[in-house]
Amino acid sequence: MINRDGVYNQGDQGELVRLVKETESLLALEREVNEQLRDNEKIYRSLLETSPDAIIISDINDRIIMANHQAAVIYGTENKDFLVGKNSIDFFVPEDRERARKDFGMILQNGSTKIARYSILKAESTPCQVEINTSLILGRRGRPKALVSIYRDISGHMSAQKERELASLDRFNLVGQVAAGIGHEIRNPMTTVRGLLQVLKGKKGCRHFMEYYDIMIAELDRANSIITEFLTVAVSKPADLKWTNLNNIIRLLYPRMIGEAVHSGKSITLITGQIPDLELNEKEIMQLIFNLVRNGLEAMEPGGELTIRTYSERGGVALTVKDQGKGIEPELIDKIGTPFFTTKEMGTGLGLAVCHGVAARHGAVIGVETGSAGTTFLVHFKNEGTGPC
Ligand SMILES: Nc1ncnc2c1ncn2[C@@H]1O[C@H](COP(=O)(O)OP(=O)(O)O)[C@@H](O)[C@H]1O
Ligand SMILES: [Mg+2]
The missing domain is CATH 3.30.450.20 (PAS domain)
Incomplete structure (x- = not known):
């Protein structure tokens, strides 16, 4: 070591060697750590880049x-x-x-x-x-x-989802067209069979088979209503569009809705707002409203209240049908509206599919809000502001 007077102390040679060695191994360790850091950085960078x-x-x-x-x-x-x-x-x-x-x-x-x-x-x-x-x-x-x-x-995900929706719509249109073609070929013979069953039911010798006749007639009626609903979905042209007010259509339908509600011990409240006329196919819109109303009534226990509302909203008109039922299970939300999907014993699973078909033909969109206090179906109609002068 060099002492305070700047004189080198011979006796410290061993110490010097030790210090040099120590420094060398420290430098080696630093090199190793740096290399390791460089390697790590390379790994992180390649992870980042790939x-x-x-x-x-x-x-x-x-x-x-x-x-x-x-x-x-x-x-x-x-x-x-x-x-x-x-x-x-x-x-x-x-x-x-x-x-x-x-x-x-x-x-x-x-x-x-x-x-x-x-x-x-x-x-x-x-x-x-x-x-x-x-x-x-x-x-x-x-x-x-x-x-x-x-x-x-995720914009790609959305378009893939849209593509799936469109593909399923295409398939559905094709099936619908086929059904429209064969629909009345099936319905005509069914009407004949139903008529004959009715006749036989009234015959004396057939009285003790009455129960069977009733079942056969009910089943034929169910099949018939499936065909009727299916044919509505199959129509893909917006035929017979007229400038009319949604409130008028609801009022026309009101007695039928009330009849259905009273029959099952439920009530209906109507709240119609000031809304502009829209270009609508009256028959189809009646079917859309009635299907939503029927679903709402079917979802509730006796005593339940169904509320139908219309109101103006930005860019259009909204119709809402709100029930006090138990709501729709989250895992079923994506399934409802798929043709033939039903959770009801005697359901056709076509009511909402018809609603979606009608809405699409009117450029309207159907939304749903559901929870344990009930379900609201919302139909948003666009109003392009091009009504008749
Ligand atoms: N308001 C509602 N509350 C609860 N569930 C509903 C409601 N509307 C529709 N659904 C569900 O959607 C299914 C499909 O309805 P829909 O297409 O009208 O066929 P359906 O009434 O013949 O079953 C129903 O079986 C039911 O499970
Ligand atoms: Mg229904």
């Missing part, structure tokens, strides 16, 4: 620090550095910016993870639906350092 999801890391002020290749693709560019330094919020559609800012703020505050859907602006400002899973990265001393957001483009 991820099928877009990944964006932004600082606590929402400024983008890093983005992977897929993120660049989502924003319609090949250059991922294009995103670095920009504010991540600016890439959301204006309506979603405040919500995104709030969500990110909450994550920074609570350290929670959030998955939410937003619309972002892709290249050329085309909006795109994404699901973003955001979580917090903590820095030294546990301070929030950055947010890592994994974006998944």
